[in-house]
Amino acid sequence: MxxxxxxxxxxxxxxxxxxxxxxxxxxxxxxxxxxxxxxxxxxxxKSKEELLDEIISSVIVEIKTAAEQVMSDDQSFFENVHRALYRILEFRKQHQLTIKLLQEVRDIGTPAVQEVMGKLDRAILAYIRDKIEKAMEKGEIRHCDAEITAFLMLKMYIALVFEWEKSHAPLSKEQIAELFELYFFKGLSK
Amino acid sequence: MxxxxxxxxxxxxxxxxxxxxxxxxxxxxxxxxxxxxxxxxxxxxKSKEELLDEIISSVIVEIKTAAEQVMSDDQSFFENVHRALYRILEFRKQHQLTIKLLQEVRDIGTPAVQEVMGKLDRAILAYIRDKIEKAMEKGEIRHCDAEITAFLMLKMYIALVFEWEKSHAPLSKEQIAELFELYFFKGLSK
DNA sequence: AATTGACCATTTTGTTCATTTAGTCACATC
DNA sequence: GATGTGACTAAATGAACAAAATGGTCAATT
Structure with missing residues (x-):
């Protein structure tokens, strides 16, 4: 009971x-x-805030699980990161809770919500960072600062998935994958 | 008089x-x-809003001039774009007017200010886009969607110049240049 | 020992009303 | 008579206060 x-x-x-x-x-x-x-x-x-915190903590676990499910060992690092990032943002875009809370941060700026959403961001960042570090160890990618790279990858995905839509037609998952590959892996130089 | x-x-x-x-x-x-x-x-x-609009219009001209001044024909496209973007954001970071108005958008969301700052953003974007198109014509870079590329470059610079500082030690101009080159030009693939 | 809802201190919300503000226009100035 | 002005107005703002709502506690209940 x-x-x-x-x-x-x-x-x-x-x-x-x-x-x-x-x-x-x-x-x-x-x-x-x-x-x-x-x-x-x-x-x-102990408080309303702690209730929210506990809920978000389990959302973090859910998100990590969702990301793990789309990754696979027989795919390239690039393909896996793309899938994971896309899955994570898809989660954020589809789940009422994260939508509503993100909205609240934008519109009202409730401190408790701001903090808890920051925690979610940091968890996602740490997750990607870990994947990048592992890929570097395995020699799958060039050496780089994992923290900054994770930060930029997430920013880029958020820009492509959420912000581009504000002034243009949404990009498909495939387009985003191509862009991600083009900029982060191949580079623009000929 | x-x-x-x-x-x-x-x-x-x-x-x-x-x-x-x-x-x-x-x-x-x-x-x-x-x-x-x-x-x-x-x-x-005709109104208070038009007064603001006219002021921002001349800021846009100032910014473009400032950007032009740091670019030079005998530099690579990469070096020029870096210099221009850095100069533009430096301008935004140093000028009281843009600082204050950006703050006002964040804190109060005054519609007139929001609109005018959007205009500034669009002008910057159009400026970068133009540079990218010219570089593609000259064959200096791989073919790509100039609109999206300009959008991502600006986002990346804003992330590196403004947002990284929120949770980490600021990056130097040289570090930012290196990162920009690494991700946008060389790519992470070996 | 676990659960509860009346209760309390504090915040938030609704309302009123005096002040302030953007914008106009009849008048003053050269 | 063209240009410049500040008193004026309608609308917006916010200070002040009262009423309602809310997070959290705890003595009573099961």
């Missing part, structure tokens, strides 16, 4: 955060949705 | 926009600073 209660609360909170955002979700609301007294929430979570 | 009056107004407005931002600058203030009656401002500019 008690094990389930925590899950009920997390599910209710996830639903409400996804639908209304963090700020507009009240603890009373979550308690009602979870069929739980308000006090019970505070036996599992 | 009349010729000077317009310049006086523009200078006063530029000073005030730089110091307090667009929203916090009143027309009365500008009139006082310019030693001019309020009505006079409206004989030269």
């Amino acid at each position: 008690s094990v389930n209660r925590k899950q009920q609360i997390i599910e209710a909170a996830t639903k409400s955060f996804s639908l209304f955002g963090y700020k507009a979700t009240t603890i009373d609301q979550v308690a009602k949705l979870a069929n739980v007294g308000k006090g019970t929430i505070y036996t599992f979570f | 009349s010729v000077n009056r317009k310049q006086q107004i523009i200078e006063a407005a530029t000073k005030s926009f730089s110091l307090f931002g667009y929203k916090a600058t009143t027309i009365d203030q500008v009139a006082k600073l310019a030693n001019v009656g309020k009505g006079t401002i409206y004989t030269f500019f």
Whole structure:
């Protein structure tokens, strides 16, 4: 029973955060949705912020799993990174929770949400960085600063997947893969 | 006399926009600073917004001039684009007006300022795009979509110059040049 | 021991109203 | 009579206050 209660609360909170955002979700609301007294929430979570934090932590795990699933050992480093990055951003683009929270950061700038989204970004960055380091060890790519490379790769993907659309027709997955290969691997020099 | 009056107004407005931002600058203030009656401002500019627009238009010219000055025919395309982009962002980073207005977009989101800053971005993009097209014609670089390439180059520079600093030690001009060359020209493949 | 909801301190929201502001225009100045 | 002006107006803003809502606690309940 008690094990389930925590899950009920997390599910209710996830639903409400996804639908209304963090700020507009009240603890009373979550308690009602979870069929739980308000006090019970505070036996599992020290604050509203910690509740959000725990939810995002499991989103991070989900995202990593999703990325792992699209990668494969018999593919090139380039193909794997492309697939992983695309999958990660696809996840962010499709899941109500991340959409809503990203929106909230843009529109209201709720500090708690800002922090937690920063954590998500850092986790993604660390994940890519790890892949880059492994590829360098194996000699699959030229030597480079893994931190900066991961940072730039993510920026480039975000630019191609999210920002390009703001002023142009969206790019297909294949186009993005081509562009990624062209700029990051082949380079523009003849 | 009349010729000077317009310049006086523009200078006063530029000073005030730089110091307090667009929203916090009143027309009365500008009139006082310019030693001019309020009505006079409206004989030269149809609205406060148009005053801002005219100021930004000349900033665009200034930026282009600044970029032209650092480029030179006996340098490679890569070196020239690097110099131009770095100079442009340096300009944005140093000039009070652009700093303040960019801040205002982030913090308040004043629509008039948002629009005018978008215009500035589009001008920069068009400028880089033109350079890329010329380089392709001359056969200095591989064929590619000039629009997307300009977009990505600018994003990459903004990421390196402004965003990297948010969580790391700033990169030197030389480091940025190296990174730019590594990713955009040579590529990571061995 | 686990759960709860009434309760409290603090924030947030809604409302009112005085002040400020962008923009106009009748008048002053040369 | 062309140019320049600041008092004026309608609309926007924000200060001040009251009312409602919210996160978190804890004594009572099961």
